Amino acid sequence: MSKRFLFMLCAVLACxxxxxxxxxxxxxxxxxxxxxxxxxxxxxxxxxxxxxxxxDGATGDVTFCLGKDTSGDKTAAIKRFNESQxxxxxxxxxxxxxxxEQRTQFVQRQEAQSGECDxxxxxxxxxxxxxxxxxxxxxxxxxxxREGDLIxxxxxxxxxxxxxxGMPQQTDAGFLYYRTDQVDEPPATWQETYEVAAQNDGxxxxxxxxxxxxxxxxxxxxxxxxxxxxxxxxxSVIDSPENVAALQLMVDGVKDGTAANGVTTYMEEESRRxxxxxxxxxxxxxxxxxxxxxxxxxxxxxxxxxxxxxEFEGAGKAAILGGHNLVISQFSExxxxxxxxxxxxxxxEEQVIMFRDYSLAPTIAAAYDDASVQKEFDFAPELKESxxxxxxxxxxxxxxxxxxxxxxxxxxxxxxxxxxxxxxxxAQTEMQSALETF
Amino acid sequence: MRxxxxxxxxxxxxxxxTAPSILLIALVAVWPIIYAIWLSMHEYSLxxxxxxRWASPIGLGNYIDAFGDAEFRDAAVVTLIxxxxxxxxxxxxxxxxxxxxxxxxxxxxxxRTVVLVPWAVLTVVTAIMWRSMFDSNLGFVNTLLGxxxxxxxxEPQALLVMILADVWKTAPFMALLLLAGLQVIPGEIxxxxxxxxxxxxxxxxxxxxxxxxxxxxxxxxxxxxxALRIFDLPKVLTNGANGTTSLSLLAQRTFxxxxxxxxxxxxxxLTFLLVMAVSFAYIRLVGxxxxxxxxxx
Numbered sequence: 001m002s003k004r005f006l007f008m009l010c011a012v013l014a015c016x017x018x019x020x021x022x023x024x025x026x027x028x029x030x031x032x033x034x035x036x037x038x039x040x041x042x043x044x045x046x047x048x049x050x051x052x053x054x055x056d057g058a059t060g061d062v063t064f065c066l067g068k069d070t071s072g073d074k075t076a077a078i079k080r081f082n083e084s085q086x087x088x089x090x091x092x093x094x095x096x097x098x099x100x101e102q103r104t105q106f107v108q109r110q111e112a113q114s115g116e117c118d119x120x121x122x123x124x125x126x127x128x129x130x131x132x133x134x135x136x137x138x139x140x141x142x143x144x145x146r147e148g149d150l151i152x153x154x155x156x157x158x159x160x161x162x163x164x165x166g167m168p169q170q171t172d173a174g175f176l177y178y179r180t181d182q183v184d185e186p187p188a189t190w191q192e193t194y195e196v197a198a199q200n201d202g203x204x205x206x207x208x209x210x211x212x213x214x215x216x217x218x219x220x221x222x223x224x225x226x227x228x229x230x231x232x233x234x235x236s237v238i239d240s241p242e243n244v245a246a247l248q249l250m251v252d253g254v255k256d257g258t259a260a261n262g263v264t265t266y267m268e269e270e271s272r273r274x275x276x277x278x279x280x281x282x283x284x285x286x287x288x289x290x291x292x293x294x295x296x297x298x299x300x301x302x303x304x305x306x307x308x309x310x311e312f313e314g315a316g317k318a319a320i321l322g323g324h325n326l327v328i329s330q331f332s333e334x335x336x337x338x339x340x341x342x343x344x345x346x347x348x349e350e351q352v353i354m355f356r357d358y359s360l361a362p363t364i365a366a367a368y369d370d371a372s373v374q375k376e377f378d379f380a381p382e383l384k385e386s387x388x389x390x391x392x393x394x395x396x397x398x399x400x401x402x403x404x405x406x407x408x409x410x411x412x413x414x415x416x417x418x419x420x421x422x423x424x425x426x427a428q429t430e431m432q433s434a435l436e437t438f
Numbered sequence: 439m440r441x442x443x444x445x446x447x448x449x450x451x452x453x454x455x456t457a458p459s460i461l462l463i464a465l466v467a468v469w470p471i472i473y474a475i476w477l478s479m480h481e482y483s484l485x486x487x488x489x490x491r492w493a494s495p496i497g498l499g500n501y502i503d504a505f506g507d508a509e510f511r512d513a514a515v516v517t518l519i520x521x522x523x524x525x526x527x528x529x530x531x532x533x534x535x536x537x538x539x540x541x542x543x544x545x546x547x548x549x550r551t552v553v554l555v556p557w558a559v560l561t562v563v564t565a566i567m568w569r570s571m572f573d574s575n576l577g578f579v580n581t582l583l584g585x586x587x588x589x590x591x592x593e594p595q596a597l598l599v600m601i602l603a604d605v606w607k608t609a610p611f612m613a614l615l616l617l618a619g620l621q622v623i624p625g626e627i628x629x630x631x632x633x634x635x636x637x638x639x640x641x642x643x644x645x646x647x648x649x650x651x652x653x654x655x656x657x658x659x660x661x662x663x664x665a666l667r668i669f670d671l672p673k674v675l676t677n678g679a680n681g682t683t684s685l686s687l688l689a690q691r692t693f694x695x696x697x698x699x700x701x702x703x704x705x706x707x708l709t710f711l712l713v714m715a716v717s718f719a720y721i722r723l724v725g726x727x728x729x730x731x732x733x734x735x
Contacts, residue, residue, distance in 0.1 A: 262574030
C-alpha cells in the first residue's frame with residue numbers, strides 16, 4: 001500500500017470519524033405538566049418529600065441553576081434575597097440560553113446524583129419527566145399551603161402521579177391580537193373570529209410543524225372539549241369528534257384563504273412580522289409581540305389590542321400555559337435553604353417586581369391586581385384572564401413524542417395532504433406506539 | 439528479517455514520544471465511536487433510565503427497525519438526492535467560476551474576495567436569509583416571479599430551495615479549490631495545444647479536465663462527505679418538514695427530542711457507514727493514487 005493511499009485513507013477516516021463520534025448523547029425534550037396523569041400510578045414511589053418547616057432555621061449555601069438571565073430579573077432577585085437575610089447565601093449558576101441545553105445540564109447533574117443544583121428553573125413541560133425519574137422533591141406539603149395564592153391553572157403544570165413537584169414561578173399564555181381599526185370588539189367565539197377574518201384581512205398564527213403548532217392546535221382542541229391523553233397518561237385519545245371539529249375549523253380557514261398563505265411554515269417571528277406589516281386582522285401569539293408591535297414604525301402601532309382566546313362554539317374556552325417552575329433537586333444538600341429561596345421568589349412582592357419591571361407574567365394571582373403593575377401594562381387584566389382559562393400541555397414523560405405526533409399530523413392536515421380525520425387517526429397511532437415503549 | 443539499522447532505537451523512541459498523543463486521540467475520538475456502536479446494539483432509552491438490553495436479534499434490532507422505518511428510508515433518499523444534486527451543481531458552477539477567475543484581468547483580486555463571501559456567511563445565517571427570501575408573503579422571490587407558492591411548505595419545492603441555498607453557499611469553496619488546481623497547470627501546454635490547432639472545447643476536455651483531476655477529486659470528496667452529513671441547513675430552514683429531513687437531522691431528533699439513544703446511535707452508525715462507502719468508492723475510482731494519475735499522462 002502506497003504511503004499516499006494510507007494518508008488519503010486516514011484523512012477520509014478522520015473526516016468520517018466525526019460522523020460516528022457525533023453519535024454521543026445530547027438530550028432534549030421534556031415531560032408535559034398538566035391535566036392527565038394526576039391519577040396516582042405509583043411511578044414516583046419513594047421520592048423524598050419536602051418539609052415546609054425546614055425553611056425556618058435553614059442556613060448555608062444554595063445554588064440556583066437557570067438559563068442565561070438575559071433580562072437580569074433573577075440576578076436582581078437573588079441579590080435582594082441575600083440582602084433580606086443573613087443565614088442563607090444564594091448564588092446563581094447560569095446555563096445556556098437554549099432550553100434544550102438547560103435541560104441537558106440539569107439532567108446530567110441528576111444522573112450523576114450531584115446536588116450542585118439545589119433549585120432549578122424548569123420549563124413547565126419538563127416537570128413530569130423529572131418527577132418520573134425521581135430527580136426532584138415532592139413539594140405537596142408546601143404547595144398545599146400556598147394553593148390559594150396561585151392562579152389555579154399554573155398548578156396543573158406541577159401535578160404528576162397525584163402529587164405536586166414544583167412551585168410555579170413564571171407563566172405565559174397566548175393572546176388573540178386584533179386590529180382595532182377593522183374590528184370594534186374581540187369576537188366571542190373562534191367560529192366568529194374566522195368569519196370576521198374572512199370578511200377582512202384574515203388571521204395569522206404559527207402553523208409550522210414544531211412545538212408552537214401543538215400550542216396553537218391545543219388552544220382550539222381544549223376549547224372544543226377534546227382531550228389528548230387518558231387520565232392515567234398511558235393512552236392516546238386524540239382521535240375524537242371534538243378534536244376533529246377543532247382541526248376542521250383550522251383546515252377550512254387555510255383552504256378558503258382566511259389563514260395567511262404560507263401559515264404552515266410560520267413560527268412566532270414570521271407571524272409577528274406578517275401582522276406587523278398590516279396584512280392580517282387577527283393574530284395568535286404570545287404576549288412578547290405586544291410591545292414590539294406597538295413600537296413606532298410598525299404599520300400597526302396603536303392600532304391593535306389583545307384579548308384572551310374566545311370560546312369554541314358550543315363548548316368552552318382554553319389557552320396553553322408556558323412558563324417556568326422552581327423545582328428542588330433530590331440530591332440537594334440544603335433542601336431547607338432551597339425551599340426558603342423558592343418561597344422568596346414566589347412571594348407577592350417579588351412577583352410584582354418581576355411583572356412590572358421585567359414584563360414576565362407572574363403565577364401569584366394578587367400580583368396582577370397591583371396598581372403599579374396595571375399602570376405599566378394595560379393588558380394585565382387580559383393576561384390574568386388568559387392565564388386563568390389556560391391549561392397545561394399533556395402531561396407525560398414522553399412529551400416530545402406526544403407533541404411530535406400532534407404537530408406533524410396537524411401540519412399535514414393544514415397543508416391539505418390528508419383529511420382532518422385521517423390526520424388525527426395517524427396521530428393517535430403514532431402517539432400510542434410511543435407511549436407503549438414507556 | 440529486518441536488518442538492524444541505526445534507525446531502530448530511534449523508531450522506538452518515536453513511538454514512546456507519540457504514545458501520549460495517540461492515547462489521547464484514542465480516548466477522545468475512538469472511544470465515542472465504540473460507545474456509539476455499543477449503544478446502537480442496545481435498546482437504551484433515557485425514558486426508562488438505566489434500561490439497556492441487547493436489541494434482539496443479536497444486537498441488530500435497532501438496525502432492522504431503521505430499515506423498516508419509513509422515516510429512515512425517506513431521510514436516506516432525501517440525503518442522497520440532495521447530495522447528488524448539490525454536489526453536481528456546485529462542481530459545474532464552481533468550475534465555471536474558477537476558470538473565470540483564472541484569467542488575468544483587472545479587479546481579479548477583488549473578484550476573488552467577493553466570491554468568497556457566501557462561503558464565509560454562517561450556514562445558520564444563510565438558512566434564515568433564504569427562509570426570509572422564500573417567505574410566501576414577505577419574501578421577494580414570490581414578488582419577483584409573480585407567484586404565490588408556499589416554497590418551504592410544499593414537498594419538492596422545499597428540497598429545491600435547500601439545494602439552491604447549499605449551492606449558493608459552497609460553490610465558492612469549490613471554485614477556490616479548483617482555482618488552485620487550475621493554477622498548477624503550466625501555461626505552455628495550452629500554448630502548444632493552440633499551436634496544434636485545438637479548439638477551446640478540445641483544450642478543456644483534453645488538457646484542463648485531466649490535469650485538474652486531483653484537485654477536482656479532493657474537492658468532490660470533501661463536498662460529498664459534507665453533503666451526506668448536512669444538518670444545520672435543513673434544521674434552520676424547515677426543521678426537516680416537507681421532505682427535507684436528512685439522515686443527520688433524523689439522528690439528532692431521535693437522540694435529542696425522543697431520547698431513544700439506541701435507535702439514534704443506529705441511525706448515526708448507518709450514516710457513518712454510508713459516508714465510508716462513498717469515500718471508498720471515490721478512492722477506488724481513483725485507484726488509490728491521485729498524484730500518479732497526472733504523472734501517467
